[in-house]
Amino acid sequence: MAIDIKLKVNGTEHSATVEPRTLLVHLIRENLSMTGTHIGCDTSSCGACTVLIDGKSAKSCTILAVQANGKEITTVEGMATAEGLHPLQEGFHLNHALHCGFCTPGMMLRAVELLEKNPNPTEEEIRWGIAGNLCRCTGYNNIVKAIQWASAKMQDKELPSTEPEFV
Amino acid sequence: MIAENFSYAAPSSIQEAITMLHEYGEDAKILAGGHSLIPMMKLRFASPTHLIDINNIPGLSYIREEDGFLKIGAMTREVDVEDSELIKSKYHLFGDATKLIADPQVRNFGTLGGNLAHGDAANDHPAVMMSLGASVIITGNEGSREVSLDDFFHGFYTTAVEHGEILTEIKIPVAKGRFGSAYHKAERKVGDYATAGVAATLQFDESGVCNRVGLGLTNVSPTPMRVSRAEELLMGSRVSEQDIAAAAKMAAEDCSPSEDLRGNVDYKRHLVKVITKRMLTKALGRAK
Ligand SMILES: Cc1cc2nc3c(=O)[nH]c(=O)nc-3n(C[C@H](O)[C@H](O)[C@H](O)COP(=O)(O)OP(=O)(O)OC[C@H]3O[C@@H](n4cnc5c(N)ncnc54)[C@H](O)[C@@H]3O)c2cc1C
Numbered sequence: 146m147a148i149d150i151k152l153k154v155n156g157t158e159h160s161a162t163v164e165p166r167t168l169l170v171h172l173i174r175e176n177l178s179m180t181g182t183h184i185g186c187d188t189s190s191c192g193a194c195t196v197l198i199d200g201k202s203a204k205s206c207t208i209l210a211v212q213a214n215g216k217e218i219t220t221v222e223g224m225a226t227a228e229g230l231h232p233l234q235e236g237f238h239l240n241h242a243l244h245c246g247f248c249t250p251g252m253m254l255r256a257v258e259l260l261e262k263n264p265n266p267t268e269e270e271i272r273w274g275i276a277g278n279l280c281r282c283t284g285y286n287n288i289v290k291a292i293q294w295a296s297a298k299m300q301d302k303e304l305p306s307t308e309p310e311f312v
Numbered sequence: 313m314i315a316e317n318f319s320y321a322a323p324s325s326i327q328e329a330i331t332m333l334h335e336y337g338e339d340a341k342i343l344a345g346g347h348s349l350i351p352m353m354k355l356r357f358a359s360p361t362h363l364i365d366i367n368n369i370p371g372l373s374y375i376r377e378e379d380g381f382l383k384i385g386a387m388t389r390e391v392d393v394e395d396s397e398l399i400k401s402k403y404h405l406f407g408d409a410t411k412l413i414a415d416p417q418v419r420n421f422g423t424l425g426g427n428l429a430h431g432d433a434a435n436d437h438p439a440v441m442m443s444l445g446a447s448v449i450i451t452g453n454e455g456s457r458e459v460s461l462d463d464f465f466h467g468f469y470t471t472a473v474e475h476g477e478i479l480t481e482i483k484i485p486v487a488k489g490r491f492g493s494a495y496h497k498a499e500r501k502v503g504d505y506a507t508a509g510v511a512a513t514l515q516f517d518e519s520g521v522c523n524r525v526g527l528g529l530t531n532v533s534p535t536p537m538r539v540s541r542a543e544e545l546l547m548g549s550r551v552s553e554q555d556i557a558a559a560a561k562m563a564a565e566d567c568s569p570s571e572d573l574r575g576n577v578d579y580k581r582h583l584v585k586v587i588t589k590r591m592l593t594k595a596l597g598r599a600k
């Protein structure tokens with residue numbers, strides 16, 4: 146039994162015919178050919194597949210494509226605008242918050258919602274806020290710095306230094 | 313990983329969903345937040361032939377005090393509980409618990425109804441709700457019935473929700489006067505299921521005598537449990553340091569953990585004792 150669905154991805158309307166068991170992440174990667182959303186664990190643990198559904202961060206490996214019917218999805222491909230990179234993308238870039246980059250799209254989309262709800266989070270709030278996103282490379286410190294940098298940028302505050310700290 | 317094939321429907325009323333459950337029979341399942349069910353279906357531990365998605369049914373998500381009860385709609389998400397001013401002002405154990413349940417993405421979807429209806433002693437809300445003396449409203453073709461959480465958990469993944477029924481509301485007696493509650497679980501890593509968890513609720517009358525008590529345990533028994541012996545000890549007492557120590561000892565004795573990757577039996581009993589002591593002390597502090 147295939148089902149017709151309609152959804153908006155990064156502002157563009159898409160329709161698709163899917164089996165109910167199709168996962169949202171597969172719809173995004175395979176039907177829509179947007180491969181910025183990654184599959185890490187495929188068991189709801191790592192957050193690499195995080196997208197926004199109506200502004201809420203979600204693990205798209207644990208959501209059925211049919212559940213996204215009528216919803217607005219944002220993936221990493223939708224973060225930058227004609228004006229340039231999203232402040233989080235800029236923050237990750239300048240603060241060296243990625244090495245292999247596998248976790249990065251999910252990490253940034255999670256941070257979008259975090260900063261939306263809490264524009265000025267403490268370090269502790271950031272760490273709890275990204276608890277569902279695993280990074281096997283960076284050790285997280287630079288990711289926290291990147292999110293702090295983006296938080297400052299988005300509020301037109303003085304930008305923290307992006308110089309690496311040597312300890 | 314991809315689940316076995318199934319059909320999918322998203323009804324827009326409770327009655328319609330109940331009718332579908334009857335129509336499709338035993339192999340139909342309700343889809344709430346999906347964050348227990350979909351992982352199980354992907355691993356093919358569960359293979360329902362029909363999924364009935366209740367996310368489009370309006371009016372199942374709310375948190376309000378009414379007629380002497382705190383009422384929580386079954387489709388209320390963890391994140392709604394985290395953000396609720398009413399919960400934050402009075403029912404502190406929810407804040408303690410939600411922070412430790414999975415992670416923000418899972419909490420955006422997971423529902424309180426689903427957390428109970430899943431019937432897993434590893435979930436956190438069963439112990440939380442038991443310590444609050446909660447009951448649930450279960451709705452079916454014959455109308456609604458109320459079941460105390462004490463009679464709700466029948467075994468591994470089985471609850472009082474019969475086929476053709478939907479859990480629609482959770483009902484908790486409101487907090488009155490000096491009321492304090494706390495929850496904590498030991499976990500191997502953030503977002504993990506509990507190695508052992510304890511929910512404590514205390515309420516005192518004006519003279520400082522305990523007139524409401526609940527002590528629920530997570531993941532240290534085949535079905536979620538409360539520690540009745542310790543509750544009886546504390547009820548009517550002033551909850552002294554000695555009372556707390558005695559209650560903690562009873563909790564450790566009365567639970568029945570099994571050895572698994574999270575630890576052996578002695579270790580888990582020890583955790584129950586330590587956490588019970590800490591949570592009762594914390595609830596007492598909050599009841600000031
Ligand atoms: C990575 C990860 C970590 C997690 N960690 C924790 C944790 O630490 N603590 C914790 O408590 N939970 C944890 N969970 C589980 C999570 O909280 C689930 O969301 C919750 O257990 C189930 O709620 P749900 O709404 O997602 O239910 P679903 O997955 O939709 O449903 C679960 C079961 O309940 C039934 N059901 C659901 N709603 C109803 C209803 N209203 N009436 C009748 N039957 C119903 C379904 O048919 C199904 O059998 C974790 C999940 C993940 C993916």
Ligand code: FES
Nearest residue numbers: 185186191192206
């Ligand atoms: S791939 Fe979805 S959480 Fe890891």
Ligand code: FES
Nearest residue numbers: 244246280281282
């Ligand atoms: S940069 Fe490699 S996993 Fe995070």
